[in-house]
Amino acid sequence: MTAGTHDEATTAEIYYDADADRTVLDDRTVAVLGYGSQGHAHARNLADSGVDVLVGLREDSDSRPAAREDGLEVATPTEAAERADVVSVLVPDTVQPAVHDSIESALSPGDTLQFAHGFNIHYGQIEPDPAVNVTMVAPKSPGHLVRRNYENDQGTPGLLAVYQDATGDAHHVALAYAEAIGCTRAGVVETTFREETETDLFGEQAVLCGGVTSLVKQGYETLVEAGYSREMAYFECLNELKLIVDLMYEGGLGEMWDSVSDTAEYGGLTRGDEVVDDHARQNMEQVLEAVQDGTFAREWIAENQAGRPSFTQLRQAETDHDIEAVGEYLRGLFAWGEE
Numbered sequence: 001m002t003a004g005t006h007d008e009a010t011t012a013e014i015y016y017d018a019d020a021d022r023t024v025l026d027d028r029t030v031a032v033l034g035y036g037s038q039g040h041a042h043a044r045n046l047a048d049s050g051v052d053v054l055v056g057l058r059e060d061s062d063s064r065p066a067a068r069e070d071g072l073e074v075a076t077p078t079e080a081a082e083r084a085d086v087v088s089v090l091v092p093d094t095v096q097p098a099v100h101d102s103i104e105s106a107l108s109p110g111d112t113l114q115f116a117h118g119f120n121i122h123y124g125q126i127e128p129d130p131a132v133n134v135t136m137v138a139p140k141s142p143g144h145l146v147r148r149n150y151e152n153d154q155g156t157p158g159l160l161a162v163y164q165d166a167t168g169d170a171h172h173v174a175l176a177y178a179e180a181i182g183c184t185r186a187g188v189v190e191t192t193f194r195e196e197t198e199t200d201l202f203g204e205q206a207v208l209c210g211g212v213t214s215l216v217k218q219g220y221e222t223l224v225e226a227g228y229s230r231e232m233a234y235f236e237c238l239n240e241l242k243l244i245v246d247l248m249y250e251g252g253l254g255e256m257w258d259s260v261s262d263t264a265e266y267g268g269l270t271r272g273d274e275v276v277d278d279h280a281r282q283n284m285e286q287v288l289e290a291v292q293d294g295t296f297a298r299e300w301i302a303e304n305q306a307g308r309p310s311f312t313q314l315r316q317a318e319t320d321h322d323i324e325a326v327g328e329y330l331r332g333l334f335a336w337g338e339e
Contacts, residue, residue, distance in 0.1 A: 012189045012190050012191060013189075013190040014187045014188065014189050014190070015160065015175055015178070015184055015187070015188045015190070016184050016185075016187055016188075017179055017184045017185060019175060019184065020175045020176050020178065020179035020184050021172060021175075021176055022049065022050075022051075022176050022179050022180055023176075024169070024172050024173055024175075024176040025051050025052075025086070025173070025176045025177065025180060027085075028051075028052070028084075028085035028086055028173075029052045029053070029054065029083055029084045029085055029086070030046055030051055030052065030053045030054075030084060030085070030086045030087075030088060030177070031053075031054055031055075031056050031075075031077075031080035031081055031083065031084035031086070031087045031088065032046070032053060032054075032055050032056065032088045032090055033055075033056040033057075033077050033080065033081075033087065033088065033089050033090060033091055033099060033103075034056075034057070034063075034089070034090040034091040034092075035055055035057060035061075035063035035064075035066060035067045036063070036090070036091075036092075036143070037142055037143035037144065038090045038116055038139070038143040038146070039055070039063075039090040039091075039143070040063075040066070040067070040070070040143060040147065041139075041143035041144065041146035041147040041150075041181070042088060042090060042143075042146070042181050043055050043067070043070075043072055044070055044072070044147060044150075045146065045147065045150045045180065045181040045182055046177075046180050046181060047071070047072060048150070049179075049180040049181070051180050053072065053073075054072065054073040054074065054075055054080050054083065054084070055067045055072050055073065055074050055075070055080070056074075056075055056076065056077035056078075056079070056080030056081065056087075056103075057074055057075075057076070057077070058076065058077070059076060077099055077102055077103050078102055078103050078106050079106075080103075081103035081106035081107055082106040084111070085110075085111055085112065086111070086112040086114060086173060086177065087103065087107065087111065087112065087113050087114065088114045088115075088116075088137075088177070089113065089114065089115050089116075090116055093117060093119045093120060094304050096115075096119075096120045096125070096126060097120055097125045097126055100113075100120075100126045100128075104129065107129060107132050108132075109129075109131035109132065109166070110131070110132070110133075110166065110167050111132045111133070112132065112133040112134075112135055112170060112173050112174070113128055113132050113133065113134050113135075114134075114135045114136065114137060114174065114177065115134075115135075115136050115138075116136065116137065116138045116139070117136070117138060117196070117197070117200065118136055118161065118163070118192075118193035118194070118196045118197035118200075119197050119201075119297070121134060121163055121193050122193045122194055122197040122198075123197075123294055123297040123301075125301070128163075128164060130164070130166065131166050132164070132166055133162070133164060133165060133166050133167055133170035133173065134162070134163040134164035134170075135160070135161065135162050135163065135170050135171075135173065135174040135177075136159065136160065136161040136162075136163070136174070136191075136193060136196065137158060137159070137160055137174055137177050137178045137181070137183065137188075138158055138159040138160075138161075138196065139156045139157070139158045139181065139183055140156065140157045140158060140159065141156045141157070146181065146182065146183075149182060149185075149186075150181065150182035153185075154182075154185060154186070155182050155183060155184065155185025155186030155187070156181075156182055156183055156185075156186055157183065157186045157187050157188070157189070158178055158181075158183030158184075158186075158187075158188045158189070159188065159189050159190075159191050159196055160174050160175060160178055160188045160189070160190050160191070161174075161190070161191050161192050161193050161195075161196060162174060163192075163193045175188070198288075198291050198292055201291045201296060202284075202287060202288050202291050205287050205291070205296075206284045206287045206288070210287075211284075212241075213318075215275075215276075216237050216238050216241065216323070217321060217323060219233075219236075219237035220233045220234065220237045220238065220322075220323045223236065223237065224322070230322065230326040231326065231330060233323075233326075234323060234326050234327055234330055235330075238323060238327065239330075244256055244260075247259050247260075
């Protein structure tokens with residue numbers, strides 16, 4: 001195995017092209033259920049890698065013409081599952097249980113049921129047949145980048161997990177799939193369904209989607225309420241965030257600190273923990289606990305079952321925030337808004 005080299009703090013194995021054996025898929029058919037962001041990328045990359053692939057979509061799905069135009073065979077999800085040896089479920093989390101119910105009888109012992117996120121398995125919304133493999137291959141990127149990187153002979157980092165190994169070769173099958181969609185070109189990190197699900201939900205809520213947007217809005221509101229222009233508040237609290245994140249993405253926190261002014265570095269180092277303080281850390285720990293004990297999952301499942309009343313209201317409030325109006329106005333004035 002040519003897994004990556006790690007320091008003492010790192011325990012996960014990382015796999016590359018040399019670790020995968022694509023011939024594992026030579027006599028197998030892969031069904032990709034869904035043709036959205038991830039589905040179209042997986043299906044097209046698999047096909048270009050020489051894998052026998054078909055797309056499973058409802059008969060009334062608007063994605064059927066696109067899949068056919070891309071040269072892919074299309075069948076209903078049940079028909080696709082009946083014909084396939086590997087079934088990759090790439091429909092939204094909220095509809096996965098219903099889709100699984102519709103294909104469960106079509107799965108044969110020894111088949112592989114695969115996901116790109118562990119939510120429904122980890123929280124028991126899908127209870128797979130013990131006779132099938134259950135795996136995860138999850139590119140850490142939106143689907144259009146997974147496809148673009150593949151076409152450019154580049155890779156997209158990904159995650160790999162085995163929840164249930166009914167055949168003894170589930171890991172090999174998942175790794176071959178990861179290689180065929182281009183993930184092992186960059187590196188695939190081994191994880192578990194529990195770890196992927198809980199860290200993903202926590203990251204979204206506490207930092208990436210919840211924490212950052214709340215910080216941006218509150219910073220914007222602080223400046224505007226203090227009498228500064230909405231335009232300046234937008235630039236300082238939202239627009240320039242991309243520049244900082246790009247630096248961190250390219251070279252970590254060190255690259256960012258090296259690239260900003262000494263004034264910005266000193267201000268950030270001395271004031272950052274005053275804003276995101278121990279109280280914020282305690283709140284993060286509560287968010288994590290709600291993910292770990294299933295509180296958030298039960299809440300989200302119930303919200304969907306009720307028709308999403310709170311979600312709809314929260315989404316509308318976000319749309320109506322003043323920062324969205326000034327942002328749309330500014331992006332229409334400047335050339336960078338056209339990119």
